[in-house]
Amino acid sequence: MMMKKKVAFYTLGCKLNFSETSTIARSFQDEGFDRVEFEEVADIYVINTCSVTENADKQFKQVVRKAMKLNEKAFVAAVGCYAQLKPEELAAVDGVDLVLGATEKFKITDYINDLSKNDFGEVHSCEIVEADFYVGSYSIGDRTRAFLKVQDGCDYKCTYCTIPLARGISRSDTMDNVLRNAKEISEQNIKEIVLTGVNIGDYGKGEFGNKKHEHTFFELVRNLDKVEGIERLRISSIEPNLLKNETIDFVSKSRTFVPHFHIPLQSGSNDILKKMKRRYMRELYSERVAKIREVMPHACIGVDVIVGFPGETDEHFLDTYRFLNDLDISYLHVFTYSERDNTEAADFDGVVPANVRAKRSKMLRGLSVKKRRAFYESQLGTSRTVLFEGENREGYIHGFTENYVKVKAPWNPELVNTLQEITLTKIDEDGLVRFDFVAEFA
Known part of the structure; x- marks a missing residue:
């Protein structure tokens, strides 16, 4: 009897990537492969890549080296955002045999007929405009919570971001399919579902670039709250301009949605927000935080912020620091700005020196520790x-x-x-x- 081939997976980046890795893994299991941990010897290693920071690029090479140490004859495939943006660069990494872009990653098992090593990685990528269809995903079996993908792509044009280039236009899963997936997850004895996507507040746009919303994010939240068997639902990152008061009010009274919001800010300076082409000013952000605190005083509020964006002076940064210090939030995710090819900001004047970026990042990470501690202390006795x-x-x-x-x-x-x-x-x-x-x- 032939031994089953073994496949292992490594995910870089966001919750959305985790949900997609799980879906890809299930397609391998459906084809008769055995899934093993990445630390084990496998015949195939699949690496789901990220392109958000420069560090993610370096991490990819480290992960490939790790796979090659485990089995130098293993077949290594790269999928995901970095694979879409820079396929030739990934294909040139020693040990990489296959690189699949945005439209091909869910068809990976079609490309795994010959597992012999290649001198140079084979590339199957597309123009990102071709990524106009939707593939539903969720992670299961990895942990006590599942990441349920409800939306993909983004129509925003933030000047620092490569995500629209890597994932294409904003498009959503159908309501029926999301609810079906949520039900499937609930039947696996998983207690918590985290809703994920690139821009989940934009939920409802049809598959083929149809700008019309079939449904709204609020309708999605209301319908998911009715699914039997789910103990907890958590909203992952959602844009402040798309987090409406009706959703906040609903979560405050919901059966399953938990009082936790993660809301990207990126800068506390309106000047910098304009340069970033964000779709709100900081006043709107303050309103959202105040609304959450009004109806859910015990809610956890997390914030994404970028330091060292081109043109960010000391005064801009201190503006951000003071704004965040005064805001009733619970923790920060701090990102040090890194230049990304094919973004507007890469050509902006006013480049902030690396040592200044690092210092600002350290200051905000220190503020995050203080904020988290204060939030935890506020919850003692509850x-x-x-x-x-x-x-x-x-x-x-x-x-x-x-x-x-x-x-x-x-x-x-x-x-x-x-x-x-x-x-x-x-x-x-x-x-x-x-x-x-x-x-x-x-």
Whole structure:
């Protein structure tokens, strides 16, 4: 009897990539392959790439080297955003055999007939205008939560961003298909679904570049809230101009949607927001935060911010710092601006020196630590529900409350993938909320 071929996957980048990797992995399993961990010897290694930062490019080469160390005869395939943007560059990386662009990645098993190594990677890519169809995805079996893709692509023209070049126009899954996928996930004993996409607030645009919205994001949220068997639904990153008051009000009373919002800001300076071609000013951002706090005082609010954008003076940066310091938010994701080919901003004057970018980044990361600590302290004494995850890290099990407070407890396998109501009482020296369960869980 022939041995089954083994395939392993590595995902760089965002939650959307994780959902798509899982869908690609299921297509391999449907073709009779055995999925193994990336740290194991495999016949095929598939790397789902990211192009958001310069660091992601470097990471790709490291991952290829890791695969080659595990099995120098293995077939290595690259898919994803970087594979669409710079296929020839990836194909030239030593060890890479196949590079698939945006329209081809979900057909990868059609290209895996001959697993012999190539001297130079074979490229199958497309013009991004051809990426006008939608492939639904969700991740399952990897963790206690699933990432459910509801939308892909973006019609925004932010001057620093390559995502529209890598993923194409904004297009959405059908309502029926999203609800079907959510039901499938709920039947797998997964407790939490995270909605993901490139610009999920733009949900509802048809497949073929049809600008008309068949549905709205609010309708999606309302319908998902009715799906039986889902314990928790979480909205991933959503643009402030697309997060409407009706959605915020609905989440505050929802059966399943949790009080956690991640809202990109990118800069607290209106001058810089204009240069970035963002679709709001900081005043609108303040209004969104105030609205969330009005109806959900305990909500967690995360913020994306970019430092070192061309033309960002010390005064612009301090404007951002003061704005964020005064804002009632819970944590920051700080990105150091890096030049990306084929973006408007790459040609802007006022380049910020690398050491200045690093210093600003460090200042905002410090502010994030302070904000997270203050948020956790504000939650002490409250009763929250924690979803515990499956990993034993140095004798502890970790999980998140509905409002995204990270909790740790002494390791107990019985707690994995369970929801436990606890009172948040103390913050440990590592900054996490620590909880010691009573005797029945000991």
